[in-house]
Structures are given as C-alpha cells and as structure tokens.
Amino acid sequence: MSRDNILKTIRQNKPEFTPLPKYLEVTDPKPRRELLEIFEKSLNQVGAEFIELSLNEEIDSYLSFHFPEVHQIGKNGFRDEYSANCSKEKLDQIDTIILEGHLGVAENGAIWLDDSDFPNRLVPFVAQMVIISLDSAKILSNMTEAYHKLNMAGTGFGVFISGPSKTADIEQSLVYGAHGPKSLLVVIY
Amino acid sequence: MIGHSEKAAQFLKDENRADWHDQTLWMVRQKRDRAAWSVPEWEDLREEASQIKNHALSNLDNYLLQFEEKVIGNGATIHWASDAQEFNDLILRIIQKNGAKKIVKSKSMLTEECGLNPFLEKNGLEVVDTDLGERIIQFRNEPPSHIVLPAIHLKKEEIGELFEEKLKTAKGNSDPQYLTAAARSHLREKFLAADVAITGVNFAIADTGTVVVCTNEGNADMGVHAAKIQIHCMGIEKIIPGTNELAVFTRMLARSATGQPITTYTSHYREPKAGGQMHVVIVDNGRSKLLGNETYRNSLKCIRCGACMNTCPVYRRSGGHSYNYVIPGPIGSILGPDSDINKFKDLPFVSTLCGSCTNVCPVKINIHDLLYDWRQEISEKKLLPLSKRYLMKITGIVLAHNTVYNLSGKVARWAIRNLSGELIYHRINVWGRERELPEVPRESFKQWYRKNTLERRSVNEQG
Numbered sequence A: 001m002s003r004d005n006i007l008k009t010i011r012q013n014k015p016e017f018t019p020l021p022k023y024l025e026v027t028d029p030k031p032r033r034e035l036l037e038i039f040e041k042s043l044n045q046v047g048a049e050f051i052e053l054s055l056n057e058e059i060d061s062y063l064s065f066h067f068p069e070v071h072q073i074g075k076n077g078f079r080d081e082y083s084a085n086c087s088k089e090k091l092d093q094i095d096t097i098i099l100e101g102h103l104g105v106a107e108n109g110a111i112w113l114d115d116s117d118f119p120n121r122l123v124p125f126v127a128q129m130v131i132i133s134l135d136s137a138k139i140l141s142n143m144t145e146a147y148h149k150l151n152m153a154g155t156g157f158g159v160f161i162s163g164p165s166k167t168a169d170i171e172q173s174l175v176y177g178a179h180g181p182k183s184l185l186v187v188i189y
Numbered sequence B: 001m002i003g004h005s006e007k008a009a010q011f012l013k014d015e016n017r018a019d020w021h022d023q024t025l026w027m028v029r030q031k032r033d034r035a036a037w038s039v040p041e042w043e044d045l046r047e048e049a050s051q052i053k054n055h056a057l058s059n060l061d062n063y064l065l066q067f068e069e070k071v072i073g074n075g076a077t078i079h080w081a082s083d084a085q086e087f088n089d090l091i092l093r094i095i096q097k098n099g100a101k102k103i104v105k106s107k108s109m110l111t112e113e114c115g116l117n118p119f120l121e122k123n124g125l126e127v128v129d130t131d132l133g134e135r136i137i138q139f140r141n142e143p144p145s146h147i148v149l150p151a152i153h154l155k156k157e158e159i160g161e162l163f164e165e166k167l168k169t170a171k172g173n174s175d176p177q178y179l180t181a182a183a184r185s186h187l188r189e190k191f192l193a194a195d196v197a198i199t200g201v202n203f204a205i206a207d208t209g210t211v212v213v214c215t216n217e218g219n220a221d222m223g224v225h226a227a228k229i230q231i232h233c234m235g236i237e238k239i240i241p242g243t244n245e246l247a248v249f250t251r252m253l254a255r256s257a258t259g260q261p262i263t264t265y266t267s268h269y270r271e272p273k274a275g276g277q278m279h280v281v282i283v284d285n286g287r288s289k290l291l292g293n294e295t296y297r298n299s300l301k302c303i304r305c306g307a308c309m310n311t312c313p314v315y316r317r318s319g320g321h322s323y324n325y326v327i328p329g330p331i332g333s334i335l336g337p338d339s340d341i342n343k344f345k346d347l348p349f350v351s352t353l354c355g356s357c358t359n360v361c362p363v364k365i366n367i368h369d370l371l372y373d374w375r376q377e378i379s380e381k382k383l384l385p386l387s388k389r390y391l392m393k394i395t396g397i398v399l400a401h402n403t404v405y406n407l408s409g410k411v412a413r414w415a416i417r418n419l420s421g422e423l424i425y426h427r428i429n430v431w432g433r434e435r436e437l438p439e440v441p442r443e444s445f446k447q448w449y450r451k452n453t454l455e456r457r458s459v460n461e462q463g
C-alpha cells in the first residue's frame, strides 16, 4: 500500500531529529492608537479603503445612507436567505455585503473571518463589494499574536482577508476584482 | 532534447522582450527587499523558518500520521499517492465516482509536476485553470514560466490577441483592466458550473488537520466553496506542526514572493462544507527518496515563493521556459536533476553561482552550494558534453599549477591585444557571443600586487 511504503521510506531516510526553534517574543506592547495607525497604513498598501466611526448609531446611519440596499449579516433574515444550501445563482447576485471581523492584523491589514460570520462560505468571495466592520480594540500587531488568539481546531473554514481580490498577471499591472470583490471597505469603530 | 542555452538564445532574440522580462522581475525583487526590510526581525524569521522546516522533515512520518488522524476526524477523506500515475488515477476516480464532469483548478505546481490536466482531459473531463495567469497559458497550451507569475513571459498585446480569439474581446484592446474583466466574467461562469474544485496546498497543519491555501485573486475560494467536492493536493513536505509555525510562514511567503505584506486571501480549510466532500491527497513522487539524500534534502524545505527566480540574473535573462523543467530557476535546477539526471544535467550549470538566490531564500536553502554540488556530481558521472569536460579539465590543470597559470595569463593578455576580433569572437567560443572583452592590463594582478606591495613597503620603511 502506498501509504505504508511512503511512511516506511520516510522513516528510513529522514534526517536525525532536530528540535523546533525558540520563537521570538510574540507580544508587542504598542499602544492602541499606534497599532491602529500601522493597520491603516497596511490597508492603504493592500488596496482597501477604510473609515473610522465612533458610535454604533453612527455606523448604522453611515451604512444605511451610503449603502441602502446592502445585505447585513443578522439583519433582514440574511442568514436564512443565504444559507448553506442557497443556490449559487442566487449568491452570485449579492452586490454588497457587510460582515463583522474577528480581529485585524496591523502588520499586513489582514482581517480574520470564519464560519461563524457567514451562513454560506461563498458569501465573502462572490460579493461585488465587501464591507467589514472591525472593533479597533481587536487589532493585534502581527500574525503570531493573531494565531495565538484563534482556535484553529474549532474552525471549519476561516480566512484572513487583506484588501480586495487582485491580480497582476498581465504585465504586472495591478487590477482589482480578479474574481471576488472589486473593493473592500473597512469600517473601524 | 534542446538544452537551456539553445532555448535561452531563442528567448534573447527578442531583445526588447528580454529586457522587459529582466527589468520586471528585478522590480519584483526590489519590492521583496522593501517588504523584508520593513520587518526588523526578518533575519530571525528566516532562521526560524529554516529550523522549522528542518524539524518538520526530521519528524515527517509522525507529523503525517498526526495530520492524517486529524483530517479523518474532521470528516474529510485522506489519500496517499506514491507517484504521478497513482495521483492522477486517484483524482480521476474521485471525480468519476461522483459522476462529475466539470473541474476548476487553482494554482498547484504539484499538479503541473504530475501532468494532471492533460490526463483528465484525455479522460473526457473539462479542467479549467482559474488563476488568471494560468488560464492565459492554458489557452496557449503552454506550461507556466514562473511558479508565482505563470504568464510573466507574455506581453499584454499577445494576451489581448489571445482573448480576442478565446473570449471575443474587442480587437486591438490590450488594456489589462479590460482583459481582466473579461476573464472575470468568463471564469465566474466556470466557477458556478463546476462540480469539483482542485487546489494546491501551501501549508498543512499537523495538529488540526487544516490545509492552508494562499491566493491574491480569491480563485481557490471561489472554486472550493462553489463546488460540491473540494480536493486539496499536497507534497509530503508541506507539513508544519501548528499555528506558531504557520505564523512565521504567513509573515514571509508573500513578502518574499511579490513584496506584499500578505496575500489577499489566506484560507484555512479544515472541515467540508455542509453537504459537501473534502479530500486531501498526499503525494510522494520522489520526495521521500530525496529526503534520504544528505546533500540535496535541503531542497525539500522550499515553500515555492519564487524569490530565487526573481533575483537570478540567468533566470531573468533567459526566461522560465528555457529550463524545460516544471519548476524553473535556481531551485528548479536542483530539483530537476533529482527527478531525472540525464534529462536535466545541464541545469546546475545554468547559474553564475553568485549566491543571490541563497541570500533571498526565506527558508535559507543553500541553493548555490547545491548547484555546485550537482556540478561536481554530474562531472564525476561524466555526463557533461565533451567540449565542456575538456575545457574543465584544462582549467583544472591551469588553476592547479603556478607556472602554467602565470604563463597562460601572459599568453592570454598578449592574445587579446594582438589577435584579430575574428579569431577571438569565433563561433566555437560561445563566451565571445554578445560579449565585448575588456581592455587587458599590461601586467597580471600578481605582478601588480608584487610591485605595489614592495613599493609601499619600501615607502613605509623609509617613512
């Protein structure tokens, strides 16, 4: 059987055991404001737009003013409408979607989302535009800190999203909206 | 078979294109530098990444077993394939068992290595590569010329003409924005119609059974979440212990590859979607044997970032297709001969041994040393063409003997000064092509050094 043969050859051939390295200190005691600034700089770099809003009401009125037709998780029965069994054709019609991010990473503008944030996994990829709201207290310095916070063993599907879908496959010219969202707006509160 | 130098000569015929290729990849290399320098602990990360890979390889069997157990526990199915043939058959069986016909695929060098696409097509299936660059070369019936930038050898006008034929885009329009939009709607149809999505794997996490895939376009996710069946294909060396290690690699991969701080999407697949199937296929295809080779096993640490290609002066000026092997550039020139020494014996010589590849490699593979080692081995096995063998032999004698060396230097200096260009730039002397010899000094370095140090010494003594 291939499995056993492969494992047998590995056992015979593997080098002498070497330990894992000692990792660098992971916690970065930067003040919140500074982390936010680095995060916003990263968002700029990866082609995401962002806006800082303070109160919950402000977010609601901003979004309903600018995106009156937008789908929002937890509102208007979105979860039922776009459930795991929803047809692909219907999902394909989603124009703009607002999601809530779990945490943000200052060094690269990545925001973590997982199965608990959308009823159907295709949602954040198939939408033409994605808006992610994020609590500024949940911005961490780097990927090491971020993975420490996440429970990978309990995540069926999870993704770090950093900016809108992009490609530079034609002569290295950067184009947004290769397949997924053409733009990403991060609402930081 | 045509070797690298002949293919490179073809590539260089179009001087503008060759210059563009060179400069564009150098630009990517510079972006990589800026990204790396923005992380103060970059060199520490490289050391960590290198040690993690050493560790994972030294405990590979146990990590694979742990990974297998988790994958099964997660409700996914695991498969093992010893070689390309078994891998291809296995994928075909999964597809046929489910009565599937339409397949979308995101980038995977492993499936290129195994020739999966032509195999599935021969069996009457539609396989659509969904990465834009991959789709372009699939339309052209070509292999990728770079592992991260598969269509980097093409100009936008060529892609415009190609899309005009394949996607009915407007004649003469080669605007990247316009062409990308056309590909977007074409591929969206394919995503929504697909029964099966196949992806490669960047990292496989042993302690949770998660596979991690990194893309900028989001094509892996469009495929995986739209199709009922998802298949992830990985070489045995993709295993890492846990998320501490994943953190190190996600900090380095995109920075090394394109100079981005991270790819747009870093997707973590652990469980199948509701009502869906998830398959993970572990492939050996020569890797476990390579693990036993003390000299070259380091090449298994590669995370396929492409940095060694972007920085390589030979790759940049000869293009990925010149290498013939599925993975071009410095790392491919180590892996190629391992897969077939006779077929790829010229590749380790396709390098200046400048060491730039080794300097940028995020997992610290000593790439140029390994290329040198291959040269030794290939020379010892007498696999070199005769002209190269005799030249090396003569060079060896000259370098080993002081008087011969001094004399030949004198002769060469005289010859370059006094012989006609016709003789020097003769067809037999391939080094004369495209090269102007420098003006020769009257004396050798040795003579100059002796004179100068003696003079200086006497000045010092006097002063």
Ligand code: SF4
Pocket (backbone or CB within 6 Å): B256, B301, B302, B303, B304, B305, B306, B307, B308, B309, B331, B357, B360, B361, B362, B363, B364, B365, B367
């Ligand atoms: S050898 Fe190193 S630099 Fe080259 S692709 Fe692999 S990881 Fe990147």
